[in-house]
Amino acid sequence: MSGHTKKAAITGFPVDQSRSPLVHGYWLKKHGLEGEYGRVPVPPETATAFYKDFAASGLIGANVTVPHKEVAAAACAHLDDAAKAMGAANTLWLDESGALCGANTDGLGFLGNLDQLAPGWDTACGTAVVLGAGGAARAIIWALLSRGFTTVHIVNRTFEKAKSLEDQFGSGTKAHAWDKLGTLLGEADLLVNTTALGMTGKAPLEIDLDTLPVSALVTDIVYAPLETGLLKQATKRGNKTVDGLGMLLHQAVPGFKRWFGVRPEVDKELRELVLADLGV
Ligand code: ATR
Incomplete structure (x- = not known):
């Protein structure tokens, strides 16, 4: 060289x-x-x-x-x-x-992955439910708002962290405690896991998708395993899913x-x- x-x-x-x-x-x-x-x-x-x-x-x-x-x-x-x-x-x-x-x-990586693997996923740009409130959640919330999502619910174990993201991003975002998840899923067009739960070696993500519309897209930032427990559960009930590997590559x-x-x-x-x- x-x-x-x-x-x-x-x-x-x-x-x-x-x-x-x-x-x-x-x-x-x-x-x-x-x-x-x-x-x-x-x-x-x-x-x-x-x-x-x-x-x-x-x-x-x-x-x-x-x-x-x-x-x-x-x-x-x-x-x-x-x-x-x-x-x-x-x-x-x-x-x-x-x-x-x-x-x-990171946010562009998230969008690029969904654009590639679920074209048209953002047609409605309606309501997203984001699980977690760390650095990855911040990037994804930014991405969803910049794409035009009207409502982004942030659900986190520690409510204060979700609230500080709501305070940062303002209108369109809303922080919630985990026990509100069932009700919120009923409104979701998109469900995103931004926590490390479900990753090999970590605790599983325990979630009941019963209230989630079958038309909602489900995606996970975890890519090891590629098909997480969340994605398996979503696929089984008929939801379209996108794994997290592409976010890593598109960013x-x-x-x-x-x-x-x-x-x-x-x-x-x-x-x-x-x-x-x-x-x-
Ligand atoms: P990153 O910057 O990669 O997003 P992080 O800042 O450590 O990582 O954020 C991890 C997220 O996973 C947080 O939302 C965290 O919830 P808390 O804010 O309550 O800590 C969430 N998380 C990690 N372990 C969890 C668990 N066992 N149950 C529920 N949420 C968990």
Whole structure:
């Protein structure tokens, strides 16, 4: 590779578990591009300095994983609307003047996955029920509101966390305690699990879908296993479902396009490659 090879990387701490190098490596090869995508561990005590002086890293851009998404956003001169709303950036690049720019593509990843696997899913843009109130929920609520959903119910074990998201996003969102779920499901066009419940090694998500209209779409951000207990239960009663793997893959698309100049596809081969690597 020449000294002009464009280099990007996953940054965070740790970064060993990240599938981003596999995803970007697949796209670089598929498009025959001369570029590199590696792993750069950034120990927490060096994070502020690393992102503030990002240009010194020799990278043209980066993805950011836990625990540095907030520190990275704070170091950016420019943020897109999603990163501003979340106070967290997962995609970085340098503009022509060398200023650090940040985006948060988690919400776009969520939308891209549903657009690909359930075309027309947002026709009604009506009522969504979101389970959980962490960082993933924040990205998904932002995405649903930006797409035009009129009502987003946020249901969380800890009511206060759901309420703070309602306070942030305002009209259109409403926080609820878990015991209201049965009634809320009766109104839902879309049900999203943003908690880690149902993931291999975690407690199952205990939920009764009896009141959910059969026309509602059900999706989960968990992708190991690919077909979670929630999705199995939904499929059995006739609801359309979308698994969470595509959100992980689609959130990588905007960064690749910006760094390497080609908008890549989330194709079947990529899904299979990542699933094999996950051992799912
Ligand atoms: P992330 O940033 O990935 O979304 P997080 O901030 O840790 O992760 O959020 C995890 C979400 O899963 C939270 O909504 C959490 O509920 P609490 O706010 O009550 O902690 C939810 N969650 C985790 N374990 C749970 C459990 N056993 N039962 C119900 N909800 C759970």
